[in-house]
Every structure is written in C-alpha cells, then in structure tokens.
Amino acid sequence: MWVFTSTGMLSVVAHRDLKGSLLVRARSPFHIRKMFPYAAVDQTLDADYPFRAVIERELFANVMLDYSLNIDYDNFKNSIEEKNFHDHCLEVWATMRRYGLNWGRFE
Known part of the structure; x- marks a missing residue:
C-alpha cells in the first residue's frame, strides 16, 4: 500500500516473518520518522526503498487513524x-x- 501524507510517502507491506508487523519503507528516512518518530529506521542502499522500519500493525493503524482525524487542510x-x-x-x-x-x- 502506498500512503501519501503531507510529510512523506510510505510503501507498506506485510512483514515476511513477523505476522503482527508491517514493513514500512520509504526513499527518505524522514518520511518514516515523521510518522513513527520512535521507530528504528534501517538503511539498505541497494534496495528500491532504502529506508525501512518494522512497525506493529496496531501501531500503524493507530497512527493512520490519528493522522486522518487531524487533517485540517x-x-x-x-x-x-x-x-x-x-x-x-x-x-x-x-x-x-x-x-x-x-x-x-x-x-
């Protein structure tokens, strides 16, 4: 799933090994950190999306809910x-x- 927010674009997919987690990927580490400031962001330079963070599904859902409830534009x-x-x-x-x-x- 692609997610566009005012602060960045995320590519979100199911984590292959951790069923309760998602792999949140981006082309800029700041795009992940804006939405998930406490997440550990890993870098893989040769990947299509070089920045990645493992985010629990429930946390991801709560962050998206909070973001959508606070849209003011x-x-x-x-x-x-x-x-x-x-x-x-x-x-x-x-x-x-x-x-x-x-x-x-x-x-």
Missing part, C-alpha cells in the same frame, strides 16, 4: 511544505488524473 497538494516532495506529488497527481480521464476504457 482542504487541498492535499497545498499542504506539502517540502518543495521537492511537493513537485513529485504533483507528477503523481497528474498521472492519476490522466488515468481518471480514461477510466471507462478499463472496465
């Missing part, structure tokens, strides 16, 4: 302060907009 793109991340999110938005314009072709 009315425009996601405008809520992103980091310019480089903002610009890349605009590219994602544009790609998905093009997808949405053609949704009927995929039914």
Whole structure:
C-alpha cells in the first residue's frame, strides 16, 4: 500500500516473518520518522526503498487513524511544505488524473 501524507510517502507491506508487523519503507528516512518518530529506521542502499522500519500493525493503524482525524487542510497538494516532495506529488497527481480521464476504457 502506498500512503501519501503531507510529510512523506510510505510503501507498506506485510512483514515476511513477523505476522503482527508491517514493513514500512520509504526513499527518505524522514518520511518514516515523521510518522513513527520512535521507530528504528534501517538503511539498505541497494534496495528500491532504502529506508525501512518494522512497525506493529496496531501501531500503524493507530497512527493512520490519528493522522486522518487531524487533517485540517482542504487541498492535499497545498499542504506539502517540502518543495521537492511537493513537485513529485504533483507528477503523481497528474498521472492519476490522466488515468481518471480514461477510466471507462478499463472496465
């Protein structure tokens, strides 16, 4: 699952060995630390997502719930302060907009 927040993008998958945990991955360690400040973030330079943290499923769910309950912006793109991340999110938005314009072709 990809999760975009105002402070970063996370790729979240089931942990292969720890059933009660998720592997939260990112391309920037700050994206993980903003959401999970006490998590141990490991680095694997040759991985697609070089920064990773093992997060218990319940903690992940609680953090996402808290984040969603505290959204105070009315425009996601405008809520992103980091310019480089903002610009890349605009590219994602544009790609998905093009997808949405053609949704009927995929039914």
